[in-house]
Structure formats: structure tokens, C-alpha cells
Amino acid sequence: MRHGVARFVTGFLALPVALYLFYVVWPFAQAAGYSLTDWGGYSDRQEFVGLDNYVRLLSDELIRKAFWHNVFFLVTVPLFTIALALFLAFLLNVGGREDRAGVRGVFGSGLYKVIFFFPQVLSLVVVAVMWQQIYRSDSQGLINGVLMKIGLVDPDNPIAFTADPEPFLGVPAVLWWLLLIAVWSGAGFYMVLFSAAMQSIPRDIYEAALLDGAGPFHTFFRITLPLLRDTVSVAWVYLGFIALDMYALVFVMTPSQGGPNHASEIFASVLNFTAFQKGQFGYACAMGVALAIFTILLAALQLRITRRERIEF
């Protein structure tokens, strides 16, 4: 009988594993294979070129620029998203009236939760198209239109948003505007995630803190945040992946997909250009493999740094 169950379970698992190997792992392996060739992408003619593509990668100016833009997102997207999500989650779950025993959120927190979570329901391309209208750089754009009406923006000199390459704090303005969208669309999900984690923290701990006279500031930094460490760490890794991608936003929002004049170029946009415009699939595969290795290293490093003893409660 037990033997029969094992066979049944194995049978069930074999198909998904096979599909996974065939459609996920095998294409990855193929991409690694192609990265050692000069394949053009439209035919079956290809020649083995060894590590040439990787050597070329190291001296590619555009890739270097794209790499630093990715690093910018890698630092800022998780930082701002998690900070905002934590702040919102804290307000909605424990930031309520402090004079009463017990833990509660601010008034109307249920409604806020729905509103903040809403962007998560939209696909990223829908988000991007919506923000195109918000960012539109004439009087018909949402932000420019309002600011022009109240006289804060000169109609002859509207805010250019994603068409603006001028540096702000050393980083092209277009990247900051893209960052705003990424944080806006991501924060709601992590707010819900952190809310769930906060609700699993026993009330006694908060009550004890309250009796000891802790205000919201101390409650947050001494109790909530340390007990959320695992969740934040997972969120950080996950947001890291998103930050390394950013492709949909760059593709839809920026002029010439990575512009103006390469100011918003990221790994994925250079990869796309190299594969599909230049017809150098071999080289593009090398970029993909390099990005994959970088991502895996980063995730490993991140989990290693944040690993520590679990707190049981």
C-alpha cells in the first residue's frame, strides 16, 4: 500500500520536473552554450568562439554604463520600497493609539490596505502605460497639467520626466523617475507581506513594551523590526531580482528604449538591442549568462549576511 502511494506521488512529480527541466533548465543551458558562439539568431549557422564574447563584455562601454544603472536600482529599489512598505505596515498595524493596551492600526487601516495594495493587481506594462500619461510632458500630462494650472511650472518649459538625462545627485533624472514608479508599484505588496508578519508577533510583547513606556519609535526599532528580520531579508532578495530586471519600465517609458542617449540603459535593454537589433545572439547570451551569475551571487551573499539564529515565539 505504502509502496503504491510512493509510486503515485513520484508519477505526479515526474511530469512537472520534466517540464521544468525541458522549458526552464534546458533553455538556460542552451543560452550558456550559445554564449560561446557567434550565432546571429535568425539561422542555424554558428561558430564556436570560446570565451571571446565574455572578454568583449568586459571592455564594452555601454555594458559598463548599464551595469552601474542596474547597481543604482539594486541599491535604491529595495531600500525605498522596504522602507516605505515597513512604514505603511507599521502605521496600519501597530501605529494606532498608544494610550490603550493592545495593538491596533490607525483609523481606517483596512481601506488603506486595499488602496496601497492596488498597484500590485496591475501588470507592470499597464502601470507603465498609466504613468506615461501621468508623466506626459505637456499640459495634457497629469503632473505637468496640474502644476501649470497653479503656476508652478512654466508651460514653455515643462518637466521632461523620463526624457530628462540631466543628472540629479549624480544619477540621470530619468532613473529617479523610473525608480518612483518601481517603488510605487512594489510597496503595496510588501506592505501586505510585512503586515502579515507583524500580526504574527505576539501582543504580549507590545503590551510589555507599552507598560515600560515605549513610544511608537522605540516599539518599531526595538521590537517590530528585529522580529521582522527574516521577512525583510526575503523581501530584499526578491526586490533585488526586480531591480536587476526593470526591463518593462525602461522599454515602455524611455525614449529609444534606454534613452535619451543611453541615459537609462540597463543590462536587459542592452541585451535586447544586441540580440534583436544587432543580430548578435551569441554575445547577447553571454550578457544574459553574466547577469544570471551576478544575480545568483548576489542572492547567495544576501542570504549569507542576513542568516542568524531564529527567534521562536
Add this chain to the structure above:
Amino acid sequence: MSVTPENAADLSRRSLLRRAAAAGLLVTPAAGLLSACAGSEPSKSDEAGGTKSKDNPFGIKDGSAVKVVIFNGGLGDQWAKEDKAVFNAKHPNVTVNMSSTQKIKTEEQPKMATQPSDLIMNSGADIMDISTLVNEGAIEPLDDLLTAPAWDGEGTVADTLLPGTVADGTFQGKFFVVNVAFTVWGNWYNGALFAKEGWEPPKTFDEFFALAPKIKAKGIAPYVHDAVHGYYPRWALMATIWKSAGKQAVVDIDNLKENAWKADGILPALQAWEKLVKDKLLLPGNLNHTQSQQAWLDGRAAFIQVGTWLKNEMAATIPPGFEMKLSDYWGLGATDKAPKDVFAGAGEGLVVPSKAPNKAAAKELIRAILSKSGSAKFAELTKSLASTKGSGDGVQDSALATANELMKNAPKDLIKTKFWDFYADLDKESQNLSEELMAGRLTAQGFVDKMQAAADKIAKDPSVKKQTRDA
């Protein structure tokens, strides 16, 4: 491509793939890469068996099917459906499976090495790079199509085409791309508005700069352009360069000749554009193509430069009483070497993949598209000229009429730039720099210097296959 006899194993593989595709599994890019590995096997061909005749010069087989993908952009896809009817009138037993999309490359590229469609209209922003297709041997030379008899007229197919069409589709000495639309580019204006105000459409930048203050006085921006896709402003910049510096200067640019961008007449042409930006004659804001075109239709700007697909693209939102008229690009005046040359040429290219299973029917379908009845329908439905002679003769439309007029007065030489088809890197760089110049962040001198540097880089790169044009 070799033609293998039908055998059971081959057939089952094909039907298996088809079923998988139906399940939606093959559309993932990963699976596309995956199926590419099977590309070395010769695919089955439906070509064998048809008898060749004057009415059927490629010998297409009765009962076969042909898969066609049409780019559904500014020209729509209704014209293609009409051509399908033209085709089926002669070949009722050949099934034409026609679909249309805006995502040509995304959908077709993964299939190119194994199971491509038979006929692809390679066009739009998501276009498969032509020089890569040619270099990779991924598309079929169509020289036999040119020598085939015309569908419903005298002579060969080549005889029915407008000048420039064969040259536009020829790469490395062979004819690969059948461009079906004949596009004329220039500066568009509202004829009704200009008549009311008594304005004359300018022929040179000086005339434009003289008119601009009058336009501004009416609260209208003199000029608007697409500031998101760099190839839009680039057409205008290259047209002025050609008019000012002459044809040879642009031929030298395309051929990566040393210091080609430093030739006489190029810098002044770009300086005219620099002045247009500096003098704040542009509508503020970074609009894309449809936004800028709508701003122009809404009367917020007087001039916009774009090709003859404009009318069809904006058909739904043209205000009543608006009279779309096309005027030639502006030159610099007395110093111009080719002031009367018009920017026009064949575009919207049809290609037949080398691995297409039914190439005969694909070619026959092109013959139908290039027929007299097909191209007349094309002009009528798209408000754009077809690349066959006389396609626009029966059409009453002010936009098309002014385009026709422009073509009638045009000299033999048409403005034509090739470097952006030849080299993807130079294409990208020139688009970016055109945007920068029009955004006022780059001077004319800076544009020339940076383009020269980019061209030199391509010229020195041994990994880039060089191409040249003679004329």
C-alpha cells in the same frame, strides 16, 4: 533548401509541433530558442508537385496552404485582406492563413530557423533587422519574382514597379525585400488654416524663419515633432543634409568614407535645425508620434514632418475642415546642391523566409499584391501610394494629391539614406543624437563630431560586415 520526400516520421514531428503550438506552449521565447536547435533538419516543403505556367509561374500546388503575417500599423491590414481575395480569385484551392500583428520580431524571429511563416511583412518599430536577415541567409532572394510576368498587366513584375523599389529591396546584389508602400516624406500643414491666414508654405529655412513669428503671434507653435522615437527627427535632418550638401555627401556618409560628416553643407544644414530649437519654435513637451500628430491636428502646431501614412494613421481623429497638405522638406536656399530632391521611397517590406514551407505560394501572393487591382485598392484604403505605377491615379484625396504633385515635380534622384539599414550601432547613435539635437542639448557641431566618431568606430571594427551603395 533541400526538398525531402514526405515520410511518416517527418510528418509526425510536424503535427506534434503544430499541436504543441496550438496549446500555446511554443510561443514562449524559451521554447523558441529551444526549437531553434532542431533547425538543422530540413523542413518539409509543399512546393513539390505544382505545374508551372504563365498563370502560375512558381508552380504552386493546388490544395496547399500559405501562412501570411501582416504588420498592422499606420496602414492597417484591410488592404491585405483585399489582396487575399485577388489571390483566391485565381487560386481558389490555396488556403491563405492571414494574421496581423504589431509585434513582428517578437512573434516571427523565434520561428525563423525552423518553422517560419511563408510571407512576412517586416515593418514597424518591432522590425527584424534586414542586414542580419540577409547576412544570416534567413530570407530568400526574390529575383525570379522580378522576371515573372505581371499579374494583370503587360511585361514583368519589375516593369510595374515605381523607380527605386527594386533598389530599395536589393542587398548585396540580390533582391530580397518587396516594399509594397511608396512613401513620400515632407512637412505637413493644414491647407485650410494657411489659406485663411494667407500664409505660404515655406520652401527654405529662411522663409520658415520669416513666417514663424506670424504663426507664433496666433498662439500656435511653428513646429512639432516626435521626440520619443529618434528616427522621426532623423528623417528631417538627413533630408536637409541631402538638399544642402548634395547626394554625394550622403552616399559618402553611407559608405563610411573618411570625414564624410565634415563635407561642405552638412554643418550649415544642421545649424538651421539648431536655430529652430534655439529660437523656441518647437511645441514644448516630449511627445511621441501619435501625441505630436494629434497636437498638430488640434491646431497647437503649424508644421509636422512625417510620411504619407500620416492620414491613415490619424484617420479617426482628423477634425472637420482640416485640410492635410504635404510640402517638401526645407532646404537652405541659394547654396543648396540638390534643392528639389524629394524624400521618398518604397517601404513596408515583404520578405519570404528561406525556411518557409510554401515559398511558391508566398511569391505568387506577392505577385497578387503588386497587381493593378491590388495596388489600386491599397492606395484607396491606405491613402498612401503603392510601389506599383499608377496606383494613386483613381484616388481623390488632398493628402495623396499633394504627395502625387510633389512626386511629379521631383527629379530622378530621390533622397535616400542607407547607413541606418547597414549598421545597427550607427542607427542607434544617429537616433539618439537626433533627439539630443532637437532637445537642445547638442549643437550642430557636436552632432557632426559625434556622428563622425561613431562612423569611424564602425569603419575600424573588423567584426562588422561592411556594405556600400553605388548610387
